[in-house]
Amino acid sequence: MAWSLVGFGCAVLASGILLLFHSSERKGGYRRLGRAGAAVGLFLGLLWASPASADHTEITTAHKYWTPTLSNGFKVFLSSPRHADSRSRGECGWEENINGRNWNRYAAADGASNAQSLFGSTYLASVSANARDNNYLANRTTSNNWGADVHLVTHSNAFQGCGNSAQYLLVMHRTGSSQSNALTDELIKRLNPVVPGGSNKWDCDGLAECNALAPHRAYVELFFHTNRSAVNWYQSGGQGHGAAWDNAWLYRLAIDTRLGYPRP
Secondary structure, three states, rough: EEEOOEEEEEEEOOOOEEEEOOOOOOOOOOOOOOHHHHHHHHHHHHOOOOEEEEEHOOOOOOOOOEEEOOOOEEEEEEEOOOOOOOOOOOOOOOOOOHHHHHHHHHHHHOOOHHHHHHOEEEEEEEEOOOOOOHHHHHHHHHHHHHHOOEEEEEEEEEOOOOOOOOOEEEEEEEEOOOHHHHHHHHHHHHHHOOOOEEEEEEEEOOOHHHHHOOEEEEEEEEEEEOOOHHHHHOOOOHHOOOOHHOOOOOHHHHHHHHHHHOOO
């Protein structure tokens, strides 16, 4: 769990340490402050405030980074949709660009258990912009330049328009990459019990982001935003934050399983 106050927040990591941090959208990520800051963090930790993730349904041009004080050294880039026609893709609820970034946001940090997130488990994490600009290549370039070890794309799917019955989890891999194939299988194993409607596995060879330089790559179409019951599942619960609040940590579990639970 994390809280915020005037741009600052505190988080309980897996180690049980309460840290005061601030977030950066282009440079740095969460940074631990000094003893005075830690004392304030301890005080704030006794207060109840709203979860520090009011950005979970925003559209932004900024990439966001989380940098734990002690890192395991692995970089995970979570790529969000950047469809120019987001809001006009048959969505029954939140628009697709928000759906993808919302899940990525809670996979990176916060959520029902921050200790289970990528940041809480000492990964360097980044969540991409989700601007309505069709600039998905900028996500791939940012991932490559950052030197990501894992490039994981999250979108929501569609068939026809709102009210269609199609619904399943789709996870795609890069043909010829054993690491991509293994990560895809692990994601299906972890997500299939949670996402309604069963699962499918395809290749993503024709999609530009599957050619990212990260050795571990996968492309997730999490649910159909044209299916009303799936949208209800996705947007319900999680203290108003939706299914991602409770379940996005499963990305970390899949990645940990593939990388051997690296810790500093």
